[in-house]
Amino acid sequence: MNLQQFRYLREAVRQKMNLTAAAKTLHTSQPGVSKAIIELEEELGVSVFARHGKRILGLTPPGQQVLDAAERIMEEIDNLRKLARDYAGSPEGTLRLATTHTQARYVLPPIVQRFAHKYPQVRFKMLQGNPPQIAAMLAAGQADLGMATEALAGTPGLRTIPVFDWEHVAIFPAPHPLVRFVRHPERLTLKELGKFPIVTYETHFTGRGKIDAAFAAAGIEPSIVLEAIDADVIKTYAASGMGVGIIADVATRNHTEPLLAVKCGHLFGRNTTHLAVKQGAYLRGFVYAFIELVAPGWDRRRVEHALR
Known part of the structure; x- marks a missing residue:
């Protein structure tokens, strides 16, 4: 053999x-x-x-x-x-990160930039997919790290650490009947939100399951007129007046669309984004450094303890 x-x-x-x-x-x-x-x-x-x-x-x-x-x-x-x-002291190599569009577009750019500055000899490879695909890439050894909200925590053969929490927001252009909730988001109800056509994520993406579960528990069947994996697409169609967009709050950072946002954490709950690795995989030093950039406070010793 x-x-x-x-x-x-x-x-x-x-x-x-x-x-x-x-x-x-x-x-x-x-x-x-x-x-x-x-x-x-x-x-x-x-x-x-x-x-x-x-x-x-x-x-x-x-x-x-x-x-x-x-x-x-x-x-x-x-x-x-x-x-x-690692023991030869070579900083060269490739860091393969599997993640979703939301993380790649809105969360990771400044982190990747800092990492590239610190480790110029490390090639960064970003693989995009939905959370189940990310879990599969990790399991197959095609990625060193996975970053997503769904599917990673609890997946057999993977070890995860929590990175940050986020919530959904409802977005729409002014004028709009929902404008009155911008200053008092806690007053927005599912019944009120369900009066309008909805533009949001596809199944498996960015907390869509919690959106569906909340409406179902309230006995409301929302009119979802468009689904997309890309928050930029959702924002574009919400801005056009096609419907109220429901996206992750991180996707509203520095956006240029003429949209107002109402926090919906009280309606759909909070979500946690995780980093994941394959159980038993050896992580090079620069991978630990990247993890700490994503999740400050998670140094190598703490990560190793959490991933056991």
Whole structure:
């Protein structure tokens, strides 16, 4: 057995049993991938893949266990390489952060700028997706850190730390019947808000679940006329008068649209954004430094204790 066989097996599964696609990703030949996997099966004495003729149908039960073991071995090899680079004093490397549009657009720019200034030799790679996709990227080892509100806390195989709390706001252009609640947001009710068409996030994004749950608990079916993953899109359509926008309060920072905002924490509750890492992953020194920039007070010792 060798690491190349494990690497080929892992990539074949990632490419949904398409050995040609796996070979392309690995910059090798399809026959080479096929031969390596067959040799692994012969050495182990078990069939890793279930086949019908030349077509691979999927993993066999023992094949799944072989893959799990190979994933752990590859992860530990990667951890050793990271550890060696840290102890060699090399600041070079790549920090891969998986996050949502809201975090990438409104929260992270000044943080990434400070990090880049402090670690100019570290390449920063930002991967965007919805929270379930972010959790999947972490689990697959495709990201070092994940940052989102939903899906991360409580996901098996991930460890999280809370970063900050936020609440939703209702946004609209003036004049508007909701203007009277700008100075007294606590007086706004779900019944009043439900009188207007709503423009808000897609399911799985930025606390949408809490919005739906609050209206459902009140027995109100809101008229959601537009859903988007991007707060900028929601603000644009709210400004056009299409409906009342419901977005994260962090997305109202420095916005230029002619919009008023009413805090809705009393209606939809508060939300917590988390940073997450894969359990057992080795984090390089600059990753801990980035975490502390995002969450001041979370130094390396505190983070290591929380992630155990």
